Amino acid sequence: MKLNKGLFITFEGPEGAGKTTQLEMLRTYFENSDLSCIVTREPGGTPMAEQFRQLVKHHDEDEPIFNETELLLFAASRAQHVRYIIFPALQCGTNVLCDRFYDSTTAYQGYGRKINLDFIKILNRYAAGECIPDLTIVLDLPPESGLKRVSNREVVNGYDRLEQEEMSFHRMVRNGFLKIAEQEPERVKVVSALAPPEEIHCKIVRLVEDVVEKIR
Ligand code: T5A
Numbered sequence: 001m002k003l004n005k006g007l008f009i010t011f012e013g014p015e016g017a018g019k020t021t022q023l024e025m026l027r028t029y030f031e032n033s034d035l036s037c038i039v040t041r042e043p044g045g046t047p048m049a050e051q052f053r054q055l056v057k058h059h060d061e062d063e064p065i066f067n068e069t070e071l072l073l074f075a076a077s078r079a080q081h082v083r084y085i086i087f088p089a090l091q092c093g094t095n096v097l098c099d100r101f102y103d104s105t106t107a108y109q110g111y112g113r114k115i116n117l118d119f120i121k122i123l124n125r126y127a128a129g130e131c132i133p134d135l136t137i138v139l140d141l142p143p144e145s146g147l148k149r150v151s152n153r154e155v156v157n158g159y160d161r162l163e164q165e166e167m168s169f170h171r172m173v174r175n176g177f178l179k180i181a182e183q184e185p186e187r188v189k190v191v192s193a194l195a196p197p198e199e200i201h202c203k204i205v206r207l208v209e210d211v212v213e214k215i216r
Pocket residue numbers: 014015016017018019020021022042043057074100101102104105106108109149150153162163193194195196197200
């Protein structure tokens with residue numbers, strides 16, 4: 001599956017859906033198939049964007065982060081990440097696997113925070129430039145299950161700012177991802193995150209192979 005440009009694959013879903021687990025399994029699949037790939041994440045992915053990540057996830061000073069500020073921090077992180085890492089890699093033919101991308105902004109800041117969805121669409125496109133994912137996998141599960149999965153790990157790190165939101169917020173976020181998938185069925189595929197990791201991985205590999213067939 002050699003392509004002129006790299007494939008851009010993004011993983012999305014509610015908290016604790018298993019994105020990191022599946023990204024690593026897909027990385028191994030690419031490497032075993034002798035295909036170059038990088039794994040990266042949002043917010044973050046460059047030294048500067050990682051500073052935005054720290055700010056947006058763990059800010060706990062008296063001064064609050066307003067919803068508008070939060071949205072722009074995610075967009076700023078993406079603008080930097082895309083131009084410094086993702087676009088150059090894709091141009092060189094390297095496949096890029098990214099943990100969250102602009103659909104998280106639509107789901108969390110749009111459906112979750114209720115910021116105008118048309119504005120978010122424009123901002124997402126502005127930040128992402130020419131980097132539109134070839135395939136987006138939404139790992140779907142009820143927020144209660146995802147938060148339960150991360151709870152053991154978070155005893156060490158503490159819950160981050162978004163994880164501490166009300167359950168109703170997490171439900172709106174999940175619903176947001178499902179709406180995005182309904183609106184863009186060609187690009188966005190929903191995979192249940194409740195199955196064992198190996199089973200989910202097999203489904204994801206099939207989806208990746210389908211995309212490669214289509215654009216080859
Ligand atoms: N955000 C992000 C926005 O609001 N707007 C944006 O534009 C962007 C880009 C990022 C936060 O920022 C928000 C969303 C987030 O709140 P993060 O740390 O990247 O924060 O948070 P998550 O992306 O949610 O990552 P997590 O690490 O919390 O979850 P993962 O990566 O989905 O899950 P993973 O693989 O670490 O697995 C969690 C646990 O479940 C187990 C794993 O072993 C692990 O213990 N697990 C399974 N258990 C049972 N069955 C399976 N199939 C399992 N798969 C994994």
